[in-house]
Amino acid sequence: MRWHVLAVVVLLSFVGCSAIDGSTETETLTPAPVPTDVPADGPGATVAPGVWADGRLDVTVLVDAHRNAVEDRSFVWRETHGRSGETGSISTKVSTYEKIVYVNDTFFYRDTDEGVNRTNNTLLFYTRYSEYADGTHRYVRAKVFNSEEMQYNRTPISGDGSRIRNHTVDPVRRYLNVTSVDVRPVTVGGDRYYRLVGTELRSMSGGDEWDYSVTATVTPSGLVRNLSARYTLSNGEENETFRYRGTFERLGDVDLEQPNWVQAAENRTADGTTGSPPT
Secondary structure (H helix, E strand, C coil): CHHHHHHHHHHHHCCECCCCCCCCCCCCEEECCCCCCCCCCCHHHEEECCEECCCEECHHHHHHHHHHHHCCCCEEEEEEEEEEEEECCEEEEEEEEEEEEEEECCEEEEEECCEEEEECCEEEEEEEEEEEEECCEEEEEEEECCCCCCEEEEEECCCHHHHHHHHHHHHHHHHCCCCECEEEEEEECCEEEEEEEEEEEEECHHHCEEEEEEEEEECCCCCEEEEEEEEEEEECCEEEEEEEEEEEEEECCCCCCCCCCHHHHHHCHHHCCCCCCCC
């Protein structure tokens, strides 16, 4: 079915999340008083870059603000993808994860259980992909789909910082691309944030319907602290639901230890992967 193809494309566009170093911080969101001096319309009504108090949203402006907000700060980022569906009596359920521990452009760690890479015009699908940068070199541990062998690689660091940070930027562009949102002020640890909620029902070619909802917590400077989205593709008796969640578990003061598999990458680089890193 057409939406099955879309499902594969969506899942391959991002990666999921879990695991190494860094503790999870629990956020408590409480309603904040609505300011009485915020106009309902006009240029002065923005509560964050690209976000108006009346619900209008310019995702391009918000994406740029979010990118700038994460450029010079350390963070721990975690995201998950889920997919479930039913076709007749057959049910399916798939989930993936990604975790990033980012200290700076040359010192970071990323781990995911789904990735895709193009090498010599051939697509490679990974069921595990981990990378670690120690300041001078980038080490990779990867397992290709349908292979039992773990591959390793080591390369000099070259422009990897923006690629890693973009894993927190791309979901903002993709999932907050809605016409309008409901805007509510909230407090997180005494700081003011804004909760954005958007819902849409979209029709696709062929009669498919796309029931979509997204929720995000945004700082006044435009940092999207967390983001979750859910949508269901329906076509007759077939329904498939996709879920996404991405969140900063920590912002600033991030520590990172060398993973225990890096020694194997140093010893076995001849068996390593080739080509550019998966996105």
